[in-house]
Amino acid sequence: MICLYIGTNTGSCGLITAQKDPVPLKSVEVELEVRDHVATVVSTLNYENKEDKPLEAVFVLPLPGDAAVCHFSAQIGQTQIVAEVKEKQKAREEYDDALSSGQQVCLLTESDESPDIFSLCVGSLPPGESASIRLEYVTELAVQADDGLRFCLPAVLNPRYQPQGSAGAGFQVTSVPASLEPYSLSFSARVSSPRPVSKVESNCSLDPLQYLNTDQTQATVKLAAGHKFDRDVELLIYYKDAHQPTAVVEAGQASAEPGSLMGDPVVMVSLYPEFPQSVMSSTASCGEFVFLMDRSGSMGFRIKRRSLQTCIHSAKDTLLLLLKSLPMGCYFNIYSFGSRYEHIFPKSVEYSRQTMEEALKKVKKMKADLGETEILEPLKHIYSQPCILNQPRQLFVLTRGWVKNDKEVIDLVKKNSSSHRCFSFGTGENTSYIFINKISKEGGGHAQFITATDKIQPKVMQSLQFALQPSVIDISVTWDLPKEVSVTVLTPPITSILQGQRSLIYAQLTGQSSEAAEGCVTLKYSLAGHPSENQLHFSLRPAEDTGLTVHMLAARTLIRSLEMEARDNKGERDEEMKKVVEELSIQSGVSSAFTAFIAVSKSSGEAIQGPLIPPPSDFWHISAALLGQAQNYHDIHVCNFLITATESELSVKDPLLQLVSLLEASGCWLLKPALASVLGKTSKEVANLKPASASSEVWATILALIWLHGFKMDAKDEWELLAMKAASWLRAHNATCVTECVEAGNALLGCRVTKDALGL
Structure with missing residues (x-):
């Protein structure tokens, strides 16, 4: 048996066997294909059972929470098995039955706790046998402050903090850098776009960018030889003329039923609204700016490996820039949180030399010393404060984001989105990408990721400029299509628009049209009392060589919306909505919270001896039972991550x-x-x-x-x-x-x- 084991006294951590031998993961191969702003990621994990009996292995994988997992297969010896999507409980029962009878079986399930965590069970791997697990997903790439598109390959499963008294409390899950494990990583990327690729950057060493054609619209890049998978691999991709609106129409699947999501064409529209210069030239001089800074123990981690600066220092630098840039006449306050929370002023105060200097003195003394990451209570306190007349509230959250009750926090932000906008900053490597993105999306703001000190300033300034923009209201999207074509919008309604930022819309097109037919989508809104609109005309002819990428992303978008709707139904999952999600997930082959990928080889083998590992739905609790003597977050994480730093190290250079x-x-x-x-x-x-x-x-x-x-x-x-x-x-x-x-x-x-x- 292989399990996730964490022991602070023994020094054992990471994935090991019951005999504390290293997990038989030999190598990881990742192939990334980026088409414009959509990424397809194919990961191959290679294993070998060096024990003298059949092996069951359980691994926990971090994946982007907004990804659509669309393929899962295994090559075990000479046997190839391809997974099907089935209802989650049925898949678990089938896995247990196959394991008991000695069949080779694999199960991939999304965590009930968080959509960015998957558990992978590899059952009945024969002695001396090798296995290759192939996992494929598609995802949209987020636009950064400098117009780069960001892709992140997580290196480790990061810890989640569960507040005391909430459901499922008392467990934590973690892993270790791959540098402490024997497996290797190979990573290559192919980039293509209608626009030239200007450059590709990374936090890791890359081989030189290789262009594949003379107009530089296609290129490949690889990680340099000798890379140690000891950090997240971050890729930033830059195109020329990045803000051009686009529409891609993808043909339906021939074998799917016409009228269904997979059977009809689907269009993906990318809009980049540009506000009138007359509005943008006059920056707002009002607003209530509330800064919420993470001071939990994890903020003591280095913001970048081999760097002296820690996440808390980066957050303090960020606060300095924000405070110095605020306009006279606004109001502000600063909260900091860990296991408890503090605020500098009892309520937001008017911005002046005196209040700014008082705040900066207290910020300078802040340390990562408030314990765990509990953001819910300070948020509740902020939202309980009455809004100031004619001073729209802007919330800035600076955190690593590893909270276990993220759904509760996100729901709270969404509930209060009518009274504020939320701008989030993920500080340091290995931040919770989905959580930081989600709170800003539900709060009508924008997310930034600060992974190196030389990139703090532009990201901070862009978010502040967004916050100083007047809120966009009366947003509507209308379609003009041939009369024989109808449209079903699959994306939730657009609730916020920021200057130059991408707005994505997926829609299903039903009906027949000629090859020369065109459509038009119009985005209308009101900004500072001025009505505006952006139009995009596009061909209804399906694009070539897109496969079903757009369909899978559209299915993922609809699945996430329906899952949220099911959860919002009086706090319980609505059975009817759950059934709709299951059917859509099975039809599209895209993962959901209610389904799982199951692959079974019909060949018989030697049954696993001893008790079976509990179902993956309880994986969080498995991990809790294996935590050994670990008492808190800090016991688990001391390792090599914490350093001591003085105030003199704060960006003095x-x-x-x-x-x-x-x-x-x-x-x-x-x-x-x-x-x-x-x-x-x-x-x-x-x-x-x-x-x-x-x-x-x-x-x-x-x-x-x-x-x-x-x-x-x-x-x-x-x-x-x-x-x-x-x-x-x-x-x-x-x-x-x-x-x-x-x-x-x-x-x-x-x-x-x-x-x-x-x-x-």
Whole structure:
């Protein structure tokens, strides 16, 4: 028998046999195919039974929670078995029966607790035999702040914290980096798009990008040799003209019944709404900004391996940028949470120099010392506070996100989405991708992932710019199709729109149309009192070589919506809705919470001796029983992940962040030695060139703006809001010496920045 075992006293961790031998996983092969923003991932896990008796193995796999698992098969010796999707309980019973009779059998089930966790059972692997498990899924790739598309291959199953007193409390599940296990990883990616592929980046070493055609619309890339699977593998893919709207029509499955989801064509529409410049040029100066920061023990982990900075330091840097960039006249408060929660002010206060400095002093002292990750109670307290008139609430959540009661938290965010927008930041590697994305989606905001310090600023600034945009209301989607074609929209209604961000729509097209026929989809909305619309005309002719990818993603979208609807029915799963999900899952071959993949070889073999492993539905509890002496999160995780760090390590080498930290709440800089140091000058040099008629604040502020425009234009999206705030402060002070200060500043810093470029 193989099981997940965690023992803090013995030093054993990861996947091992009952005799504490390493799990017989020999290698993992991953092939990624990206077509525009849709990824197909094929993973092959190779095993070998080195024991002298048949083996049953149970593994827990982290997969993207929004993925559509669409294929599962096994090659055991010379026998190939392909899994079918069946109702979950029937699949478990069939697995037990096959295992008892010695048949080779595999079972893949989605966790009842979370859709991003799957358990894989490999039953009756004969002595000395090898097995290859093939798992395939499709998923959409999220758009990042710099327009890159992000793909993440999780290296480990991360821990989940269950608050005391909630259902299923008292267990945790974890794993270890693959560097401590004997298996290897090979990873390759093929990228294609109607637009040229400009670059592919990764947090891991890559071989050079290889283009497959002259227009650079197809390319391949691989992980460099010698890679150790000791962290999540993150890939960022960049296209030219990334914000072009698209529509892909995919033909139905020939063998499927016409009129069914799989039998009819399905269209996937990607829209990138662009707001009028007149609205975007005037940034809002109001709002209640509530920051909720994770201070649980996991925030003491390094944000990036081989880096000194920890997640808590990254979160504090993020808070610094956010606080410095807030507009005068708004309100704010800061909450931090772990097993308990704290807030800096009893209620949100008006943003001023005094309140900002008071908040920053307390943020500076924050440590990852509040215990476990319990976010529900502080959220309840935030939502219980009355909203401030004419100050729309914007919630910013900074966390690693590993909570077990994620559904309860997500439901709470969704319930309160009419009174606020939620912007989430996943800090560090191995964050809970699905949870962080889901709370922002249900809260009408946007999610960002901070995996390295050099990428904090643009992501923070983009989210703040989104938060300062007025809320979009009266959203509607209309279709104009030939009269013989009808449309069934499969995507939940769009509830929020952000400037330049993708809005995805899946729809089933029923009826016959000519090859030359066209359709049109129109997205209408109202922004700051101005009605707007975006239109996309598209051909109804099915695209070639898409397989059934669009159908499977559409089925996954509909399945998730129906699952949520079933759960929302008075807190119980509605049996009728459950049946609909089961039928759709079986018809489409896509996983769901109510079904499982089961593959059985009809050949007979030697039965497994001894008690069977309990059904995968109880896998969380299996893990609990095997936790040994582990008492809490910290016992399990000390390993090599925690480091000690001092305040002096907080991004002191980043001059841009240093300049940001010196900005006053009002939007000006003061003439201090620290400012001169950032500018690369002495205090004497700065003072000597100051025009006599200029105040020290005006001179310092213009110098800072010139430095930003002269030396940091490649990072403009990181400081643009700060510069706008500073320019507004200068205009409000009606300084008569601006021209003279700009000329003197250029002379001092060796720049050629014009007054117009500074917004003056």
